[in-house]
Amino acid sequence: xxxxxxxxxxxxxxxxxxxxxxxxxxxxxxxxxxxxxxxxxxxxxxxxxxxxxxxxxxxxxxxxxxxxxxxxxxxxxxxxxxxxxxxxxxxxxxxxxxxxxxxxxxxxxxxxxxxxxxxxxxxxxxxxxxxxxxxxxxxxxxxxxxxxxxxxxxxxxxxxxxxx
Amino acid sequence: xxxxxxxxxxxxxxxxxxxxxxxxxxxxxxxxxxxxxxxxxxxxxxxxxxxxxxxxxxxxxxxxxxxxxxxxxxxxxxxxxxxxxxxxxxxxxxxxxxxxxxxxxxxxxxxxxxxxxxxxxxxxxxxxxxxxxxxxxxxxxxxxxxxxxxxxxxxxxxxxxxxxxxxxxxxxxxxxxxxxxxxxxxxxxxxxxxxxxxxxxxxxxxxxxxxxxxxxxxxxxxxxxxxxxxxxxxxxxxxxxxxxxxxxxxxxxxxxxxxxxx
Numbered sequence: 001x002x003x004x005x006x007x008x009x010x011x012x013x014x015x016x017x018x019x020x021x022x023x024x025x026x027x028x029x030x031x032x033x034x035x036x037x038x039x040x041x042x043x044x045x046x047x048x049x050x051x052x053x054x055x056x057x058x059x060x061x062x063x064x065x066x067x068x069x070x071x072x073x074x075x076x077x078x079x080x081x082x083x084x085x086x087x088x089x090x091x092x093x094x095x096x097x098x099x100x101x102x103x104x105x106x107x108x109x110x111x112x113x114x115x116x117x118x119x120x121x122x123x124x125x126x127x128x129x130x131x132x133x134x135x136x137x138x139x140x141x142x143x144x145x146x147x148x149x150x151x152x153x154x155x156x157x158x159x160x161x162x163x164x
Numbered sequence: 165x166x167x168x169x170x171x172x173x174x175x176x177x178x179x180x181x182x183x184x185x186x187x188x189x190x191x192x193x194x195x196x197x198x199x200x201x202x203x204x205x206x207x208x209x210x211x212x213x214x215x216x217x218x219x220x221x222x223x224x225x226x227x228x229x230x231x232x233x234x235x236x237x238x239x240x241x242x243x244x245x246x247x248x249x250x251x252x253x254x255x256x257x258x259x260x261x262x263x264x265x266x267x268x269x270x271x272x273x274x275x276x277x278x279x280x281x282x283x284x285x286x287x288x289x290x291x292x293x294x295x296x297x298x299x300x301x302x303x304x305x306x307x308x309x310x311x312x313x314x315x316x317x318x319x320x321x322x323x324x325x326x327x328x329x330x331x332x333x334x335x336x337x338x339x340x341x342x343x344x345x346x347x348x349x350x351x352x353x354x355x356x357x358x359x360x361x362x363x364x365x366x367x368x369x370x371x372x373x374x375x376x377x378x379x380x381x382x383x384x385x386x387x388x389x390x391x392x393x394x395x396x397x398x399x400x401x402x403x404x405x406x407x408x409x410x411x412x413x414x415x416x417x418x419x420x421x422x423x424x425x426x
């Protein structure tokens with residue numbers, strides 16, 4: 001077993017060179033390079049977590065914006081609805097009023113026309129009566145040669161017309 | 165030829181040989197020959213440096229290589245955070261170095277470089293190496309424990325709710341189990357690596373000997389052994405990772421004791 005057989009001859013060289021090379025590894029690699037590698041890793045981790053939190057914040061912001069927009073949109077829609085509704089009721093109201101006014105006018109004209117017709121009819125009737133009484137006077141005078149009073153004639157005519 | 169075959173020594177792969185005529189190098193009276201073991205420590209260190217260097221582009225969106233390096237640092241970081249808590253962060257450089265150095269050593273030792281005539285040396289199969297690594301971890305535990313808690317650190321050896329009469333006995337039992345830690349840490353890795361390489365070497369000697377023995381033995385011995393070797397190679401890759409992980413995990417658990425007592 002060379003590990004034991006050569007122990008006396010080689011232990012000092014083994015120890016010496018191990019300390020030299022392990023020391024080099026420790027000071028150059030372990031102390032010099034490993035912290036830099038770990039710095040890189042922690043820098044990356046930091047950047048990733050920063051980016052993640054920034055993305056998170058941006059998403060929250062976007063959500064808030066969307067919420068606000070939705071709210072505004074709903075308000076606008078409600079306003080528009082109210083506006084349309086108002087306009088509709090107003091228009092309906094106005095139409096009603098206009099219709100009522102027109103109806104009134106028409107009614108008035110109708111009534112007036114009816115009155116005129118009535119008056120015309122009464123005129124005509126009285127005309128007919130007077131014409132008839134004249135005619136009756138005339139007829140009586142032609143037939144009998146008797147002059148009759150106008151009043152008598154018209155009374156007779158009236159009587160005849162009523163019974164007529 | 166036959167004599168050479170008979171002398172397949174599965175332990176030979178663990179022998180240390182000075183390279184480049186450096187067997188007389190000395191420092192303060194101690195031999196510091198640049199051996200094959202030291203060479204592969206250097207190769208493992210360089211490969212690890214290269215691996216981490218490839219992941220240093222510091223891109224926001226990592227490439228595959230950077231992703232691989234970051235997953236290893238993240239793995240060690242997570243392990244320390246899970247076992248020690250926030251205070252575990254400052255041990256990442258040490259535990260990462262330890263874990264990756266052992267992992268690279270184990271994996272490099274499994275490289276099939278014998279095909280091109282190079283013998284990869286698994287220096288984690290030497291308890292001098294694993295022992296030093298374990299001692300470093302153990303010293304960190306001691307230094308951190310005493311620096312942070314002073315003599316209160318000894319309360320680690322008396323679990324909560326121990327009856328007063330039992331305290332002295334429990335103290336010594338806990339102290340013994342504490343002192344055994346560096347040995348178990350070192351021996352576990354050393355034994356696992358050595359056993360795996362030994363097994364592969366023995367099985368491959370079966371393959372070679374069976375192949376030379378003729379057609380009959382080739383079919384009966386070589387094919388099943390070779391299939392077994394393939395399976396064991398896969399298992400050894402797993403063991404290489406697991407042993408590095410266990411070493412790092414236990415180190416972090418021991419550091420947790422020092423940081424937080426319990």
